Amino acid sequence: MNRGTTHTTGRSAWVGAISAEVLKLWSLLSNRILLLAAVIMIVGSGGMLSLGMVARLTDDRFAGQEIAATPMMFVDSVLWAQVIVAIVAVLAVTNEYTSGQVRLSLLALPTRIPWLAAKAFVLGIAGFLVGVVGSAIALGISAAVLTGTQVHYEIAFDETAVLSLKSGLYLAVITILAVGVTALVRHVVAGLIAVLALLIVLPPVLSSIPGISDAADFLPTIAGRRLISDFETVAQLAPWAGFGVLAIWAAAALLLSGVLLKTRDA
Numbered sequence: 001m002n003r004g005t006t007h008t009t010g011r012s013a014w015v016g017a018i019s020a021e022v023l024k025l026w027s028l029l030s031n032r033i034l035l036l037a038a039v040i041m042i043v044g045s046g047g048m049l050s051l052g053m054v055a056r057l058t059d060d061r062f063a064g065q066e067i068a069a070t071p072m073m074f075v076d077s078v079l080w081a082q083v084i085v086a087i088v089a090v091l092a093v094t095n096e097y098t099s100g101q102v103r104l105s106l107l108a109l110p111t112r113i114p115w116l117a118a119k120a121f122v123l124g125i126a127g128f129l130v131g132v133v134g135s136a137i138a139l140g141i142s143a144a145v146l147t148g149t150q151v152h153y154e155i156a157f158d159e160t161a162v163l164s165l166k167s168g169l170y171l172a173v174i175t176i177l178a179v180g181v182t183a184l185v186r187h188v189v190a191g192l193i194a195v196l197a198l199l200i201v202l203p204p205v206l207s208s209i210p211g212i213s214d215a216a217d218f219l220p221t222i223a224g225r226r227l228i229s230d231f232e233t234v235a236q237l238a239p240w241a242g243f244g245v246l247a248i249w250a251a252a253a254l255l256l257s258g259v260l261l262k263t264r265d266a
Contacts, residue, residue: 013109017118038084039134045077046138050145057150068152071163074142075135078167082174085127086195089178094188112261120179127175131168166227173250180253220249
Protein backbone atom coordinates (compact mmCIF):
# COMPACT_ATOMS: atom_id res chain seq x y z
CA MET A 1 0.00 0.00 0.00
CA ASN A 2 2.79 2.39 0.87
CA ARG A 3 4.67 1.46 -2.29
CA GLY A 4 1.64 2.20 -4.46
CA THR A 5 1.05 5.48 -2.68
CA THR A 6 4.68 6.51 -3.18
CA HIS A 7 4.45 5.65 -6.88
CA THR A 8 1.26 7.66 -7.28
CA THR A 9 2.71 10.62 -5.39
CA GLY A 10 5.86 10.59 -7.51
CA ARG A 11 3.88 10.41 -10.73
CA SER A 12 1.57 13.21 -9.59
CA ALA A 13 4.59 15.36 -8.74
CA TRP A 14 5.93 15.04 -12.28
CA VAL A 15 2.54 15.69 -13.87
CA GLY A 16 2.00 18.67 -11.60
CA ALA A 17 5.46 20.05 -12.29
CA ILE A 18 5.01 19.81 -16.05
CA SER A 19 1.53 21.36 -15.90
CA ALA A 20 2.88 24.23 -13.81
CA GLU A 21 5.72 24.89 -16.25
CA VAL A 22 3.34 24.91 -19.21
CA LEU A 23 1.20 27.47 -17.40
CA LYS A 24 4.23 29.62 -16.49
CA LEU A 25 5.53 29.58 -20.05
CA TRP A 26 2.26 30.28 -21.83
CA SER A 27 0.77 32.75 -19.36
CA LEU A 28 3.44 35.37 -20.12
CA LEU A 29 2.67 37.38 -23.26
CA SER A 30 6.38 38.07 -23.77
CA ASN A 31 7.11 34.35 -24.10
CA ARG A 32 4.40 33.91 -26.72
CA ILE A 33 5.68 36.92 -28.66
CA LEU A 34 9.29 35.74 -28.58
CA LEU A 35 8.43 32.21 -29.68
CA LEU A 36 6.23 33.55 -32.48
CA ALA A 37 9.06 35.87 -33.50
CA ALA A 38 11.39 32.87 -33.77
CA VAL A 39 8.94 31.10 -36.07
CA ILE A 40 8.49 34.25 -38.18
CA MET A 41 12.28 34.62 -38.42
CA ILE A 42 12.64 31.12 -39.87
CA VAL A 43 9.66 31.49 -42.21
CA GLY A 44 10.53 35.02 -43.32
CA SER A 45 14.14 34.16 -44.04
CA GLY A 46 13.13 31.14 -46.09
CA GLY A 47 10.56 33.16 -48.02
CA MET A 48 12.95 36.01 -48.79
CA LEU A 49 15.65 33.57 -49.89
CA SER A 50 13.16 31.90 -52.25
CA LEU A 51 12.22 35.24 -53.80
CA GLY A 52 15.90 36.15 -54.00
CA MET A 53 16.60 32.99 -55.99
CA VAL A 54 13.87 33.85 -58.48
CA ALA A 55 15.17 37.42 -58.77
CA ARG A 56 18.59 36.11 -59.77
CA LEU A 57 17.06 34.68 -62.95
CA THR A 58 16.60 38.21 -64.32
CA ASP A 59 19.75 39.70 -62.78
CA ASP A 60 22.48 40.39 -65.36
CA ARG A 61 25.14 39.57 -62.77
CA PHE A 62 24.03 35.92 -62.85
CA ALA A 63 23.55 35.69 -66.61
CA GLY A 64 24.67 32.34 -67.99
CA GLN A 65 25.02 30.82 -64.51
CA GLU A 66 22.98 27.93 -63.18
CA ILE A 67 20.89 29.06 -60.21
CA ALA A 68 20.62 26.17 -57.76
CA ALA A 69 19.29 25.78 -54.24
CA THR A 70 19.23 23.07 -51.60
CA PRO A 71 16.60 22.50 -48.87
CA MET A 72 19.14 23.14 -46.10
CA MET A 73 19.53 26.71 -47.31
CA PHE A 74 15.95 27.50 -46.32
CA VAL A 75 16.31 26.39 -42.69
CA ASP A 76 19.62 28.15 -42.10
CA SER A 77 17.84 30.86 -40.06
CA VAL A 78 17.19 28.21 -37.40
CA LEU A 79 20.73 29.08 -36.31
CA TRP A 80 19.55 32.64 -35.57
CA ALA A 81 16.22 31.59 -34.09
CA GLN A 82 18.24 29.65 -31.51
CA VAL A 83 19.16 32.98 -29.91
CA ILE A 84 15.50 33.78 -29.29
CA VAL A 85 14.57 30.39 -27.82
CA ALA A 86 17.71 30.49 -25.67
CA ILE A 87 16.67 33.90 -24.32
CA VAL A 88 13.21 32.52 -23.50
CA ALA A 89 14.87 29.69 -21.58
CA VAL A 90 17.18 32.05 -19.68
CA LEU A 91 14.30 34.31 -18.65
CA ALA A 92 12.11 31.35 -17.69
CA VAL A 93 14.72 30.16 -15.19
CA THR A 94 15.94 33.49 -13.84
CA ASN A 95 12.45 34.99 -13.44
CA GLU A 96 11.76 32.40 -10.77
CA TYR A 97 14.86 33.38 -8.82
CA THR A 98 14.41 37.15 -9.16
CA SER A 99 10.74 36.97 -8.13
CA GLY A 100 11.31 34.38 -5.38
CA GLN A 101 8.76 32.08 -6.99
CA VAL A 102 11.31 29.28 -7.08
CA ARG A 103 10.79 28.72 -3.35
CA LEU A 104 7.08 28.13 -3.85
CA SER A 105 7.77 25.90 -6.86
CA LEU A 106 10.16 23.74 -4.85
CA LEU A 107 7.89 23.61 -1.79
CA ALA A 108 5.08 22.27 -3.98
CA LEU A 109 7.17 19.23 -4.95
CA PRO A 110 8.49 16.33 -2.83
CA THR A 111 11.98 16.77 -4.35
CA ARG A 112 13.73 19.52 -6.29
CA ILE A 113 14.70 17.63 -9.45
CA PRO A 114 11.18 17.50 -10.99
CA TRP A 115 11.12 21.30 -11.06
CA LEU A 116 14.29 21.55 -13.15
CA ALA A 117 13.46 18.53 -15.31
CA ALA A 118 9.93 19.76 -16.02
CA LYS A 119 11.20 23.21 -16.97
CA ALA A 120 13.77 21.71 -19.34
CA PHE A 121 11.14 19.37 -20.81
CA VAL A 122 8.50 22.04 -21.42
CA LEU A 123 10.95 24.59 -22.82
CA GLY A 124 12.54 21.88 -24.95
CA ILE A 125 9.13 21.03 -26.43
CA ALA A 126 8.58 24.73 -27.14
CA GLY A 127 11.91 24.92 -28.98
CA PHE A 128 11.07 21.73 -30.87
CA LEU A 129 7.73 23.14 -32.06
CA VAL A 130 9.36 26.40 -33.16
CA GLY A 131 11.88 24.49 -35.26
CA VAL A 132 9.39 22.06 -36.79
CA VAL A 133 6.67 24.59 -37.60
CA GLY A 134 9.03 27.31 -38.82
CA SER A 135 11.10 24.97 -41.01
CA ALA A 136 8.07 23.17 -42.45
CA ILE A 137 6.49 26.46 -43.52
CA ALA A 138 9.79 27.82 -44.88
CA LEU A 139 10.38 24.68 -46.93
CA GLY A 140 6.77 24.74 -48.13
CA ILE A 141 7.21 28.32 -49.32
CA SER A 142 10.45 27.44 -51.09
CA ALA A 143 8.74 24.60 -52.95
CA ALA A 144 5.78 26.81 -53.90
CA VAL A 145 7.94 29.70 -55.11
CA LEU A 146 10.68 27.77 -56.92
CA THR A 147 8.69 24.95 -58.50
CA GLY A 148 8.21 25.63 -62.19
CA THR A 149 11.03 28.18 -62.38
CA GLN A 150 14.48 27.80 -63.89
CA VAL A 151 16.03 27.53 -60.43
CA HIS A 152 17.42 24.04 -59.97
CA TYR A 153 15.72 22.91 -56.78
CA GLU A 154 14.55 19.45 -55.80
CA ILE A 155 12.74 18.59 -52.61
CA ALA A 156 10.41 15.74 -51.63
CA PHE A 157 7.83 15.52 -48.87
CA ASP A 158 9.86 13.03 -46.85
CA GLU A 159 12.93 15.27 -47.06
CA THR A 160 10.86 18.22 -45.84
CA ALA A 161 9.53 16.20 -42.92
CA VAL A 162 12.95 14.90 -41.88
CA LEU A 163 14.66 18.30 -42.14
CA SER A 164 11.83 19.95 -40.18
CA LEU A 165 12.13 17.35 -37.43
CA LYS A 166 15.90 17.79 -37.33
CA SER A 167 15.46 21.56 -36.99
CA GLY A 168 13.07 20.95 -34.11
CA LEU A 169 15.50 18.59 -32.40
CA TYR A 170 18.32 21.09 -32.75
CA LEU A 171 16.34 23.93 -31.17
CA ALA A 172 14.98 21.63 -28.46
CA VAL A 173 18.45 20.63 -27.27
CA ILE A 174 19.76 24.20 -27.56
CA THR A 175 16.89 25.27 -25.30
CA ILE A 176 17.66 22.53 -22.77
CA LEU A 177 21.32 23.56 -22.82
CA ALA A 178 20.27 27.13 -22.05
CA VAL A 179 18.15 25.92 -19.13
CA GLY A 180 21.05 23.94 -17.68
CA VAL A 181 23.59 26.74 -18.02
CA THR A 182 21.21 29.35 -16.57
CA ALA A 183 20.29 27.12 -13.63
CA LEU A 184 23.99 27.04 -12.78
CA VAL A 185 24.39 30.83 -12.53
CA ARG A 186 20.80 31.74 -11.46
CA HIS A 187 21.18 35.39 -12.53
CA VAL A 188 19.58 36.97 -15.59
CA VAL A 189 22.59 39.00 -16.78
CA ALA A 190 25.10 36.23 -16.03
CA GLY A 191 22.76 33.71 -17.66
CA LEU A 192 22.38 35.73 -20.85
CA ILE A 193 26.12 36.37 -21.07
CA ALA A 194 27.03 32.73 -20.43
CA VAL A 195 24.48 31.25 -22.85
CA LEU A 196 24.99 33.73 -25.70
CA ALA A 197 28.77 33.55 -25.31
CA LEU A 198 28.67 29.77 -25.54
CA LEU A 199 26.33 29.78 -28.54
CA ILE A 200 27.52 32.66 -30.73
CA VAL A 201 30.66 34.32 -29.32
CA LEU A 202 32.99 31.49 -28.31
CA PRO A 203 32.86 29.50 -31.61
CA PRO A 204 34.39 32.21 -33.87
CA VAL A 205 36.83 33.30 -31.16
CA LEU A 206 38.10 29.78 -30.55
CA SER A 207 38.25 29.11 -34.31
CA SER A 208 40.62 32.06 -34.74
CA ILE A 209 43.20 30.87 -32.19
CA PRO A 210 46.03 28.85 -33.79
CA GLY A 211 46.74 25.50 -32.26
CA ILE A 212 43.33 25.00 -30.63
CA SER A 213 41.05 26.15 -33.44
CA ASP A 214 40.08 22.54 -34.21
CA ALA A 215 38.45 22.29 -30.78
CA ALA A 216 35.79 24.77 -31.92
CA ASP A 217 34.21 21.98 -33.98
CA PHE A 218 33.14 20.36 -30.73
CA LEU A 219 31.37 23.40 -29.32
CA PRO A 220 27.56 23.05 -29.09
CA THR A 221 26.49 25.15 -32.06
CA ILE A 222 29.19 24.12 -34.52
CA ALA A 223 28.83 20.42 -33.72
CA GLY A 224 25.04 20.51 -33.48
CA ARG A 225 24.41 22.43 -36.68
CA ARG A 226 25.92 19.54 -38.65
CA LEU A 227 22.43 18.04 -38.32
CA ILE A 228 20.83 20.78 -40.42
CA SER A 229 23.74 22.23 -42.40
CA ASP A 230 26.37 20.90 -44.78
CA PHE A 231 29.02 23.55 -44.11
CA GLU A 232 32.66 22.47 -44.00
CA THR A 233 34.51 21.99 -40.70
CA VAL A 234 37.89 20.51 -39.79
CA ALA A 235 36.47 17.60 -37.82
CA GLN A 236 33.72 16.93 -40.39
CA LEU A 237 31.53 15.20 -37.82
CA ALA A 238 28.68 13.12 -39.19
CA PRO A 239 25.29 14.84 -38.74
CA TRP A 240 24.10 12.63 -35.87
CA ALA A 241 27.55 12.55 -34.29
CA GLY A 242 27.54 16.34 -34.20
CA PHE A 243 24.07 16.33 -32.70
CA GLY A 244 25.34 13.83 -30.13
CA VAL A 245 28.06 16.27 -29.09
CA LEU A 246 25.41 18.97 -28.62
CA ALA A 247 23.27 16.56 -26.59
CA ILE A 248 26.26 15.76 -24.34
CA TRP A 249 26.77 19.47 -23.66
CA ALA A 250 23.09 19.87 -22.76
CA ALA A 251 23.01 16.74 -20.59
CA ALA A 252 26.18 17.78 -18.74
CA ALA A 253 24.84 21.28 -18.03
CA LEU A 254 21.50 19.91 -16.85
CA LEU A 255 23.12 17.22 -14.70
CA LEU A 256 25.51 19.66 -13.02
CA SER A 257 22.74 22.18 -12.39
CA GLY A 258 20.60 19.39 -10.91
CA VAL A 259 23.38 18.40 -8.51
CA LEU A 260 23.86 22.00 -7.40
CA LEU A 261 20.13 22.52 -7.10
CA LYS A 262 20.01 19.76 -4.48
CA THR A 263 22.94 21.15 -2.50
CA ARG A 264 22.41 24.93 -2.68
CA ASP A 265 19.79 27.08 -1.01
CA ALA A 266 16.97 28.23 -3.26
